[in-house]
Amino acid sequence: xxxxxxxxxxxxxDDEEMVLTSLxxxxxxxxxxEVLTYSSAAEALEAVKARTIDLVVSDYLMxxxxxxxxxxxxKKLQPYATRILLTGYADKENAIKAINxxxxxxxxxxxxxxxxLKLIIExxxxxxFLMEKLEQKITEVQQVQQNxxxxxxxxxxxxx
Amino acid sequence: xEAEEAPKTLIELQEENQRLRxxxxxxxxxxxxxxxxxxxxxxxxxxxxxxxxxxxxxxxEQGAVMLLQNMTEGxxxxxxxxxxxxxxxxxxxxxxQQLTGWMLKNQKPLLINNFQEDDRLGAxxxxxxxxxxxxxxxxxxxxxMVGLLNVFNKQSGAGFTKDDQKxxxxxxxxxxQVVENARLYEELQSKTADLQQxxxxxxxxxxxxxxxxxLADFTSRRIMEVNDEGVRVTGVPRDFIRGRAxxxxxxxxxxxxxxxxxxxxxxxxxxLSNVKLERRNAEPNYYDVNASLIHYGDHKAVQVxxxxxxxxxxxxxxxxxxxxxxxxxxxQRTRDLRDSQTRLVQQEKMAALGRLVAGVAHEMxxxxxxxxxxxxxxxxxxxxxxxxxxSDSCPEGVRNDRLLNQVLTVLDDISRINGMACERIVAIxxxxxxxxxxxxxxxxxxxxxxxxxxxxxxxxxxxxNRVAVKKEYGDIPSIRCHPNQINQVFMNLLVNAAxxxxxxxxxxxRTAREGDIVSVQISDNGVGIPPDNLQSIFDPGFxxxxxxxxxxxxxxxxxxIAQDHGGRIDVESxxxxxxxxxxxxxxxxxxxxxxxxx
Numbered sequence: 001x002x003x004x005x006x007x008x009x010x011x012x013x014d015d016e017e018m019v020l021t022s023l024x025x026x027x028x029x030x031x032x033x034e035v036l037t038y039s040s041a042a043e044a045l046e047a048v049k050a051r052t053i054d055l056v057v058s059d060y061l062m063x064x065x066x067x068x069x070x071x072x073x074x075k076k077l078q079p080y081a082t083r084i085l086l087t088g089y090a091d092k093e094n095a096i097k098a099i100n101x102x103x104x105x106x107x108x109x110x111x112x113x114x115x116x117l118k119l120i121i122e123x124x125x126x127x128x129f130l131m132e133k134l135e136q137k138i139t140e141v142q143q144v145q146q147n148x149x150x151x152x153x154x155x156x157x158x159x160x
Numbered sequence: 161x162e163a164e165e166a167p168k169t170l171i172e173l174q175e176e177n178q179r180l181r182x183x184x185x186x187x188x189x190x191x192x193x194x195x196x197x198x199x200x201x202x203x204x205x206x207x208x209x210x211x212x213x214x215x216x217x218x219x220x221e222q223g224a225v226m227l228l229q230n231m232t233e234g235x236x237x238x239x240x241x242x243x244x245x246x247x248x249x250x251x252x253x254x255x256x257q258q259l260t261g262w263m264l265k266n267q268k269p270l271l272i273n274n275f276q277e278d279d280r281l282g283a284x285x286x287x288x289x290x291x292x293x294x295x296x297x298x299x300x301x302x303x304x305m306v307g308l309l310n311v312f313n314k315q316s317g318a319g320f321t322k323d324d325q326k327x328x329x330x331x332x333x334x335x336x337q338v339v340e341n342a343r344l345y346e347e348l349q350s351k352t353a354d355l356q357q358x359x360x361x362x363x364x365x366x367x368x369x370x371x372x373x374x375l376a377d378f379t380s381r382r383i384m385e386v387n388d389e390g391v392r393v394t395g396v397p398r399d400f401i402r403g404r405a406x407x408x409x410x411x412x413x414x415x416x417x418x419x420x421x422x423x424x425x426x427x428x429x430x431x432l433s434n435v436k437l438e439r440r441n442a443e444p445n446y447y448d449v450n451a452s453l454i455h456y457g458d459h460k461a462v463q464v465x466x467x468x469x470x471x472x473x474x475x476x477x478x479x480x481x482x483x484x485x486x487x488x489x490x491x492q493r494t495r496d497l498r499d500s501q502t503r504l505v506q507q508e509k510m511a512a513l514g515r516l517v518a519g520v521a522h523e524m525x526x527x528x529x530x531x532x533x534x535x536x537x538x539x540x541x542x543x544x545x546x547x548x549x550x551s552d553s554c555p556e557g558v559r560n561d562r563l564l565n566q567v568l569t570v571l572d573d574i575s576r577i578n579g580m581a582c583e584r585i586v587a588i589x590x591x592x593x594x595x596x597x598x599x600x601x602x603x604x605x606x607x608x609x610x611x612x613x614x615x616x617x618x619x620x621x622x623x624x625n626r627v628a629v630k631k632e633y634g635d636i637p638s639i640r641c642h643p644n645q646i647n648q649v650f651m652n653l654l655v656n657a658a659x660x661x662x663x664x665x666x667x668x669x670r671t672a673r674e675g676d677i678v679s680v681q682i683s684d685n686g687v688g689i690p691p692d693n694l695q696s697i698f699d700p701g702f703x704x705x706x707x708x709x710x711x712x713x714x715x716x717x718x719x720x721i722a723q724d725h726g727g728r729i730d731v732e733s734x735x736x737x738x739x740x741x742x743x744x745x746x747x748x749x750x751x752x753x754x755x756x757x758x
Contacts, residue, residue, distance in 0.1 A: 016526050022533040029540055088525040111529035111586055114536040 008125050009052060012037045013044040013070060014059035014086065023057070026114050027121075041065035048077050054128045055082040055121060057108075060095055068098040075103060080131045082124035086110060182323075186330055189217055203227075203342040210335045214311055217331065218295070218324050221313035225299070225335075226260060227343060228307055258282055259296060263308050269297040269329060273319030295320045297332045301340035309335065359456065371465050376406040378453065378460035381421055383409065393447070393466055395439035410435065410449060410464065424453050424462060434473060437466070446473040502716065514644070517592045524589055532586060535578040542571055587617060603749065606643040608680060609633055612669060615650040622658040627665050627684075634672040640749025645721045649729075652714040653682045653741050660686025660739060676747050677727070683740040689733040697731065718743075725749060 010033045012023050020037040027035050036053075038044035041064050047053070056074055058067040071083045085107040087095045095107045105127065106120050211223040258281045262270060272278045272294040292313050299307040309332040314320055366373045366385065372393035375385035383404050391398050394409045401409065407416035412435055414420045424430055430451040438444045447466040454463045546568065549559050558564065616629065623629060657667045661684055670681040689697060698719040715729075722729045727745035 016530075018530040019526060022530045022537065026533055026537040026540075029537055029544065088522045110525035111532050111589075114533055114540075 007032060007034050008054040008128075009034045010036065010121070011044060011047065011053045011056045011074075011081075012058075013039075013041055013056070013062070013067070015039050015062045016059070019059065019086075023117075026118075030114075030118060031121075033121075033125075041070045044070065045073055045077075048074050048081075053078055053081045055084065055124050057084045057086055057121070060085055060087040068095070068102055071102045071104065080128055080135070082128045084108060084120065084124060086112065185217075186327070189213065189327070189331060190334055203339070203346050206335075206339055206342050210309065210331065210339070214309060214328060214331055217327060218311050218320075219315045220295075220311040221315060222311070224308075224310045224312075225339070226308040226310065227299075227339065228260065228264075228305065259310070260308060263296060263298055264305060267298065267305065269295070269325050271295050271320050271325055293319050295324060295328055297325070297329045299332050299336040299339060301336045306336060306340050306343070355458070362456065369465075371467055372447075374401075374406065374409065374464040374466075375456060376462045376464065378421075378424070378462050381406050381415065381418070381462075384456070384459070384461060390466070393437060393439075393445070393468070395437075395442070406462070406464065410437065410466070412449065414451075421462075424451065425460075428453050434469065435466075445470040499716070521589050521592050524585075528582070528585055528589060531578075532582040535575060535582050538571070539575045539579060542568065542575055590614070592618070603640055603642060605638045605640055605749075606646070607638045608636060608646065608671065608678060608745075611643055611647045612650050612671075612680070615647050615654060619651060619654045619658060622655055623667070626663070627658050627661050627667055630666055630668040632668060632670040634670070636671050636673050636678045637747055639678055639745055639747050641725055641745065642721075646725070646745070649718045649721050649743060650680070650682075652718050653743070656714065657682055657684035657686065657739070657741075660684045660688070662687060665738075673747075674744070677744050678747055680743045680745075681740060682743075683738060685738040688735040688737055689731070689739055690735060694731065694733060698729070 010027065012020055012035060014020050014023075014037075017039055020039060024035050024037050027033055036047055038047065041058075041062055044058075048056075053074070056071060058070050060067040062070075067085050067087075071085065074081060075083065082105045083102060084105055085095050085098075085102075087107055088110050092107070092109065095104070098104065099107070105124050108117055108120060207225040207227075210225055214220075215223040259270075262281055270280070272280070273292075275291045275294055290313075294310065294312055296308050296310045298305045299309055309328060311320075311324075311328060314324070363385065366375070366387045369387065370389065372390040373385075373387045374383055374390045374394075376383050383401055383406055386394070386398060386401050391401065394401065396404070396409055412432055414430055414432065430449075432449040432451075434446050435449045436444050436446055446469050448469050450465045450467065452463050452465075454461055456463075548554060549564075549568075616623075654667065661667070665685045668681075668683045670679075670683070672679050672681075698715050719729050722743055722745065725745050726749070727743065730742045730744070731739060732742075733739035
């Protein structure tokens with residue numbers, strides 16, 4: 001796994017407090033991530049606007065907003081955050097339909113298996129950091145290229 | 161005194177002599193009449209003899225006997241036989257009515273010596289007979305006047321005397337009964353002749369009638385006459401049919417039973433419809449039989465007319481048959497309709513149950529997810545906690561604390577059991593989902609063993625520790641089917657099997673491949689099905705479970721599902737030994753509907 005430079009930040013959204021507590025407990029025990037939990041989609045969105053999020057796990061059916069809509073909002077705000085949907089069995093079809101429009105990384109069925117979930121989160125984060133690194137590299141390359149162009153311009157200027 | 165007495169005695173002797181002579185004459189006349197009458201029985205002969213005797217004895221020119229044919233008091237003149245004797249010829253006697261009228265009215269002898277001047281008989285044209293004097297006496301038989309004996313014109317020219325009248329009266333009294341007997345005899349003969357004529361008329365009518373007619377004696381019930389058509393219809397030759405019992409030819413109870421037959425005398429007529437008459441080497445025909453009491457000669461007879469209604473019967477039977485077919489058709493349609501309605505209701509019920517199950521399963525996702533997750537987290541936490549206790553940084557006192565270790569042991573146990581409980585809950589919810597499978601209504605390839613297993617999980621409460629399940633799974637391919645429907649079939653059969661086992665028992669599930677067919681056999685060693693019920697167990701609405709226990713729909717739905725998959729369900733059962741239901745489904749899973757469409 002690509003070692004992150006910082007502690008990964010996870011956002012978990014579910015209208016059921018019990019789910020939030022369970023997931024937070026498990027992740028606290030097994031990982032070093034910073035886990036933010038929200039039982040309201042609106043509050044979660046506030047948090048997304050306030051800070052960098054590396055990975056989002058959202059419930060599908062919530063009173064104020066569906067998980068799909070929430071993830072879509074988050075995608076606009078932080079495109080590199082990995083998006084995972086936690087669905088009930090009967091919601092699976094809707095979730096699958098939405099995979100493409102949301103750019104869903106993975107969906108997880110309730111009841112979930114802790115090990116599976118952990119693995120999916122780890123992979124999701126790795127992807128997220130790879131993407132981040134890739135972006136850094138691209139920026140660096142672009143910077144270098146810019147520098148080169150500047151130097152080239154100076155040289156041309158010097159010779160003319 | 162003696163001299164006076166002597167003449168008296170002489171006179172007396174003379175008178176005595178006279179009386180004796182007359183008695184002798186009378187005896188001689190009687191003898192004469194008796195011999196004449198006994199020599200002939202013909203009325204004409206008798207009458208002629210009487211006239212002859214009278215003419216001779218009374219010494220007259222002519223004599224006549226007039227007979228009343230009809231003795232009705234109110235109508236004395238209507239009919240009479242007139243016989244006048246003149247020499248050797250019989251001549252018409254023209255004034256009979258007036259004479260008879262007078263005699264009937266007065267009922268006593270009539271003596272006229274000066275006929276031309278006497279007006280007692282009114283003005284009479286006597287025609288050829290020139291009458292001077294007349295003597296007429298009544299002929300009486302059994303106290304009734306049956307005619308007159310007349311003599312005309314005393315030969316001597318003198319008139320008739322009282323003695324003549326007495327003599328004629330004697331002749332009349334001796335003749336009357338004989339004449340009456342002869343007359344009755346002739347009448348009888350004439351009536352017999354009439355009867356014979358009417359009989360022959362009847363026979364010819366009977367013969368010419370288009371219908372079969374049999375004539376049977378009313379008393380003996382034996383056949384007397386039959387016409388050609390009757391011979392043809394009964395198939396019995398004419399020579400053999402006479403004398404046979406009517407009921408042997410027309411076999412109906414009313415002819416066989418003497419009492420019923422006798423009742424014809426009161427009702428006069430008997431009508432029977434659609435009597436079947438069998439003939440050798442021919443199709444039986446049907447007849448409307450009409451029996452009526454008639455007088456045939458001096459017999460009371462029963463006339464039996466057979467009207468052929470075979471064609472009508474054929475038509476009626478054809479119509480009946482047609483009506484029956486229509487009725488059957490209606491019944492079948494009604495049954496089909498009821499069946500499909502039943503299926504619809506059942507399908508709707510199953511769909512509702514499926515929705516309910518799916519809803520429950522969905523609602524349980526979150527709590528179950530939480531619990532299973534927590535059980536796992538708890539187990540992990542305990543592992544970590546023990547790791548901490550084992551590390552060097554942990555004080556010895558803490559690591560060996562008895563209570564702490566007891567608590568850890570309890571937590572370990574609880575955590576392990578929670579994990580197991582969660583696994584089972586997850587399995588049950590999975591089975592419910594698998595059973596409902598509302599999202600998989602379409603045809604798909606499914607492993608039947610998987611379906612059986614998930615169904616078994618659901619019927620576990622029926623089995624408990626009571627019924628052991630033996631699995632003899634063969635090597636079967638997955639088949640194309642609607643898994644939810646097939647699971648429904650397994651569910652029904654398994655629940656039935658479990659319910660058939662009253663105490664402890666066994667259910668055996670065998671699967672096998674038979675060419676392109678996969679068979680699933682579910683056997684129990686329960687109570688078995690009575691043979692009478694075996695026919696009906698797949699009928700919708702048939703249940704032996706009692707009101708409120710079974711809907712009576714389960715097996716009919718199973719049957720329909722198997723049918724829709726192009727398969728079938730067979731049952732074998734023995735009372736007390738158990739039942740075996742075999743579901744056979746084609747591997748290709750070509751449902752009947754799909755086949756019809758292609």
